[in-house]
Amino acid sequence: MExxxxxxxxxxxxxxQVNGNRRIAIYPGSFDPLTLGHDDIIRRALKxxxxxxxxxxxxxxxxxxxxxxxxxRVEIISEVYADEPSVEVVQFSGLLVDFARARGARLIxxxxxxxSDFEYEFQMxxxxxxxxxxxxxxxxxPATSYTFLSSSLVREVASLGGDVSAFVPPIVLEYxxxxxxxxxxxx
Ligand code: ADP
Numbered sequence: 582m583e584x585x586x587x588x589x590x591x592x593x594x595x596x597x598q599v600n601g602n603r604r605i606a607i608y609p610g611s612f613d614p615l616t617l618g619h620d621d622i623i624r625r626a627l628k629x630x631x632x633x634x635x636x637x638x639x640x641x642x643x644x645x646x647x648x649x650x651x652x653x654r655v656e657i658i659s660e661v662y663a664d665e666p667s668v669e670v671v672q673f674s675g676l677l678v679d680f681a682r683a684r685g686a687r688l689i690x691x692x693x694x695x696x697s698d699f700e701y702e703f704q705m706x707x708x709x710x711x712x713x714x715x716x717x718x719x720x721x722x723p724a725t726s727y728t729f730l731s732s733s734l735v736r737e738v739a740s741l742g743g744d745v746s747a748f749v750p751p752i753v754l755e756y757x758x759x760x761x762x763x764x765x766x767x768x
Contacts, residue, residue, distance in 0.1 A: 605686040606630035606719075609677055611640040613648050614753045615658050616735055618727035622692040625721050627667055634684060635662070636673040646736070649756070661752045678713035693720040694728045739765045 606626050612619055612635070626633045637655050640648050649657070655672045662668040673680050681689060689709065691702050706718035722728075735745050739757050742764035746754055757765045 603631040604629075604688065605632045605634060605684060606688040606690045607634050607636050607677070607681050607684065607686045608690045609636040609638060609673065609680075611638050611732070612654055612658060613640050613732050614654070614735060614749055614757065615661060616727075616730050616732055616749050616753075618692065618694070618723050618730040618748075620661075620750060621723040621727050622690065622721050623662075623668065625723075626690045629719070630688060630690075632667045632669065633690070634686065635668065635670045636677070636680060637670065638673050649760070653756075657753055657756050661750050676712065678709050678716055681716060682713060687715050687717060689716060689718045691718060691720050693722055694731070 606629065608619075608623060608626060610619065623633055623635065635658055637651065637658060639651055651672055655670055659670040662670060677689065681687065689706075691706075693699060693702060702720060706720075709716055709718060723730075730748055735748050735757075739745050739761045742762060744765060744767035745757060746766050749757065754766055758768075
C-alpha cells in the first residue's frame with residue numbers, strides 16, 4: 582500500500598548500486614581440468630553473488646603428475662565462460678585472503694562433495710578467517726550426479742583413454758582430446 586513515506590525508502594537493489602557494493606565471490610582451485618562439478622558450483626554461486634572470480638592456482642598435490650600448464654588452464658576456462666559476463670577467470674598465487682582483499686571480495690566459495698572433503702575445507706576456512714576476519718567461506722553441494730566427480734578421476738580415466746565426455750564442458754573435452762587422443766571423447 583502506498584504510504585506518505587514509502588517514496589523515501591530506497592529499493593534494496595538501488596542501495597547496493599549506490600554503494601558500488603557488488604558482491605563478488607572468489608572460487609579458488611586448480612581446475613585441472615575444470616569439470617561439470619566445478620561448473621555446477623559456479624552456477625549456484627552466481628545465484629548468491631553478482632559475479633564470480635575463478636581463481637586458478639598451480640596444483641600443489643602430487644606435483645609430479647602430468648598437468649595442464651596453468652596459463653593454458655586459464656585460457657581454456659576463460660573460453661568456457663566467454664559468454665558469461667559475470668564470470669572472470671584469473672591466475673592466482675600466494676595467499677587467498679590477500680587476493681580476495683585486493684579484489685574487494687569478502688566471499689569465498691568452495692564445493693563440498695562428501696564428508697571426506699569436509700575436514701580439510703573446514704580447516705582452510707578457519708585458517709583463512711583467522712588471517713582476515715572479514716572473509717566468509719560458503720560451502721556448496723553440487724547436484725547429486727556430480728558428487729563423485731573430481732579432476733583427478735577425470736585425469737586418470739583420460740590418461741587411460743577412457744571416455745570423459747559426460748564429465749567436462751565441450752571446450753575442456755577438446756583440449757583433453759588434443760592431449761590424450763580421441764578416445765576421451767568416445768570417438
Ligand atoms: P583443489 O585443487 O583446491 O582441490 P579443485 O580444482 O579440485 O581444487 O576444486 C576446487 C573446488 O571445487 C574445491 O572446493 C572442490 O571441493 C570443489 N569441487 C571439485 N570437484 C567438485 C564436484 N564434482 N562437485 C562439487 N565441488 C567440487
